[in-house]
Structures are given as structure tokens and as C-alpha cells.
Amino acid sequence: MNRKMIRYARAVRLAGLAGLLGAGLGMTAGAAHAQGTQTLRFGVEASYPPFESKTPSGQLQGFDIDIGNAVCQRMQMKCVWVENSFDGLIAALEARKFDVINSAMNITDKRRQQIDFTPAVYVMPxxxxxxxxxxxxxxxxxxxxxxxxxxxxxxxxxxxxxxxxxxxxxxxxxxxxxxxxxxxxxxxxxxxxxxxxxxxxxxxxxxxxxxxxxxxxxxxxxxxxGEGTGFGMRKNDAALKAKVDAALDSLRQDGTLTKLSMKYFGRDIVAK
Structure with missing residues (x-):
């Protein structure tokens, strides 16, 4: 094999290696993107028992936490909880630090000017x-x-x-x-x-x-x-909101929300 052929063969091998690396990176990015689409990030301020608080070991617990986990299970997505001060939840949602506010937030006209809400999940005096x-x-x-x-x-x-x-x-x-x-x-x-x-x-x-x-x-x-408590979402996330709405409605229809309400309050506070 002369030098010209050797250089050609080497170039082919390098090109093939680069293609494999590129494909590998593309598959990694694609897998990361696919994984990202299977994650639902909830924003929460965890000092409001029995809706959301922490166990002595630091684990999140409460009515809203159980509802959120049930929604993720129904949507076949992984729940990720992002803690934030309550008064900064809307700003953090708009900054895309998480996808959904799930923190005992009442639905009001004032808040509707900034974000969308699911239908009311429950009503508490x-x-x-x-x-x-x-x-x-x-x-x-x-x-x-x-x-x-x-x-x-x-x-x-x-x-x-x-x-x-x-x-x-x-x-x-x-x-x-x-x-x-x-x-x-x-x-x-x-x-x-x-x-x-x-x-x-x-x-x-x-x-x-x-x-x-x-x-x-x-x-x-x-x-x-307000008119009850719901999940808060960005106004331009209509597709995600429709999926979350459907999951919550399914949990309402099959009695899951009522069972959780009875567990925490001994009565049904689910919005009808």
C-alpha cells in the first residue's frame, strides 16, 4: 500500500470514528431529552402541614404531596419536588425552575392574571x-x-x-x-x-x-x-395543563382524591 492509499485509509477510519462519536452523543442527548419529558417538577413550600411539610428525616409529606405523587403515577412520569418560598412560587414557575405549583395555592383572579390554574382540587376554610x-x-x-x-x-x-x-x-x-x-x-x-x-x-x-x-x-x-385550591401552571403550557387536568379528573372520578382527603382530614374536602 503506497503512502497515498495509507493516508486515504486513515482518513476513512477517522471519519468513521467521528460518525460513531457523533451518533453516540446524539443518542445521549436524545435519551436525556426523553428522560426530561418523563419528569414533572412540582414547586412547593414545605412548612404548611398537613398539606406539605417534612418528616424529622427531611422527607416531604402531606395531602398535596400525595396528590402530586398520584398525578405523576397516573401520567407515568417521575415526580421531582423543588422547594421554594411561598411568595416566590409564581416568579419561580415563570422562571421555569419547575413546571407546576402544588403548594396549597388558592385560585384567585389576581393570580390568574399571571398564571393558569387547574380546576379546583379541594376547598378549605x-x-x-x-x-x-x-x-x-x-x-x-x-x-x-x-x-x-x-x-x-x-x-x-x-x-x-x-x-x-x-x-x-x-x-x-x-x-x-x-x-x-x-x-x-x-x-x-x-x-x-x-x-x-x-x-x-x-x-x-x-x-x-x-x-x-x-x-x-x-x-x-x-x-x-379565592374559589378553592388548584395547581398553578404557566399560561403557555396548555398541552401539559391538559394532561395534568385529565390526571386530576381521573383521580377525582375513581375516588383517589376522596380517599386521600379522608386519610388526612376525616372528611371529604375535594371540590366537586
Missing amino acids: IQMVARRGSGLQPTPASLKGKQIGVLQGSTQEDYVRKHWATQGVSIVTYENQDQIFADLAAGRLDGAVQEVQTATDGFLSKPQGKDFDFAGAPLKDPATL
């Missing part, structure tokens, strides 16, 4: 907690000059700012619910507004909440408190 015997009621007249704690970025914050803050009630916002309960027990707050089950499981049923109780009736205002 909102109520004020105060020290037993304080005589406080969830009215501006009763709370004037008092300090009321709410979760930052929540519908509860929208409600109290609209109805109470302008009437002399001091509103104190927190990044997570545990901080609210700690300050309430320590006497740094006169009351707190949150979902009924969160107050029951996260505070009233524990030693630190033994001197507290619900004060007054559940709060009512669809404009601020």
Missing part, C-alpha cells in the same frame, strides 16, 4: 386563631391596634390587607407558617389567619397551641380568598 379567652373576633373593630400574622404572598394576606389593614390592624407577614405559630405562642402576635386544617394540625393540636382556639367564623371573600 380560612379562619383566625387567637388566645382562648381573649375575646377577639375577626373584625376591624375587634382587632384595631392588634398584630395579626399571615403567610407572606398568601390569599390570607390579600384578605387582611384589604379588610383590616386600612382600619388600624397591624399586619405582620412571615415566610413560613411555623414562624407565625412560634410568634403567636410567644405572645408577639395577637392572632393569625390561615387554613383551618393547618391551624389544627400545625398548632392547636400541639402543646404550644393548648391555650389557643379558633376565633369567630370562617372568613368569606371570593375576590381575595
Whole structure:
């Protein structure tokens, strides 16, 4: 074989090797893309029991967590949970840090201006907690000059700012619910507004909440408190939303959502 033929053969071998490497890289990228399409990323703020919280070992648990895992199973996708502060969930969703907000977020017109929602999954009353015997009621007249704690970025914050803050009630916002309960027990707050089950499981049923109780009736205002809780999604993710909607409807129809509701609350809070 002369030099010219040797150089030609070598060039053919190199070209073949490059083709194989390129194909391998393409297959790797394709596999990564395929794997990515099988992952559903949920955004959650995990300090709102019994909806979402952590076990002592750091594992996520709660009603919303079980619903999310059931949705992933029904869609044959892998659940990935991304923790984020509640007041930053919408911004993080729009920044594509995750695909779906699943964190006890109530559906309101204000939020609908930024994101889409699934149909309501469940409905939970909102109520004020105060020290037993304080005589406080969830009215501006009763709370004037008092300090009321709410979760930052929540519908509860929208409600109290609209109805109470302008009437002399001091509103104190927190990044997570545990901080609210700690300050309430320590006497740094006169009351707190949150979902009924969160107050029951996260505070009233524990030693630190033994001197507290619900004060007054559940709060009512669809404009601020919304029409139930759903999953939040980006407006341009219509195809994914349709799949998530279908999964949730399937779980509603076969009774899975009701079973989970009975597990956590002893009653059916699933939106009909």
C-alpha cells in the first residue's frame, strides 16, 4: 500500500470514528431529552402541614404531596419536588425552575392574571386563631391596634390587607407558617389567619397551641380568598395543563382524591 492509499485509509477510519462519536452523543442527548419529558417538577413550600411539610428525616409529606405523587403515577412520569418560598412560587414557575405549583395555592383572579390554574382540587376554610379567652373576633373593630400574622404572598394576606389593614390592624407577614405559630405562642402576635386544617394540625393540636382556639367564623371573600385550591401552571403550557387536568379528573372520578382527603382530614374536602 503506497503512502497515498495509507493516508486515504486513515482518513476513512477517522471519519468513521467521528460518525460513531457523533451518533453516540446524539443518542445521549436524545435519551436525556426523553428522560426530561418523563419528569414533572412540582414547586412547593414545605412548612404548611398537613398539606406539605417534612418528616424529622427531611422527607416531604402531606395531602398535596400525595396528590402530586398520584398525578405523576397516573401520567407515568417521575415526580421531582423543588422547594421554594411561598411568595416566590409564581416568579419561580415563570422562571421555569419547575413546571407546576402544588403548594396549597388558592385560585384567585389576581393570580390568574399571571398564571393558569387547574380546576379546583379541594376547598378549605380560612379562619383566625387567637388566645382562648381573649375575646377577639375577626373584625376591624375587634382587632384595631392588634398584630395579626399571615403567610407572606398568601390569599390570607390579600384578605387582611384589604379588610383590616386600612382600619388600624397591624399586619405582620412571615415566610413560613411555623414562624407565625412560634410568634403567636410567644405572645408577639395577637392572632393569625390561615387554613383551618393547618391551624389544627400545625398548632392547636400541639402543646404550644393548648391555650389557643379558633376565633369567630370562617372568613368569606371570593375576590381575595379565592374559589378553592388548584395547581398553578404557566399560561403557555396548555398541552401539559391538559394532561395534568385529565390526571386530576381521573383521580377525582375513581375516588383517589376522596380517599386521600379522608386519610388526612376525616372528611371529604375535594371540590366537586
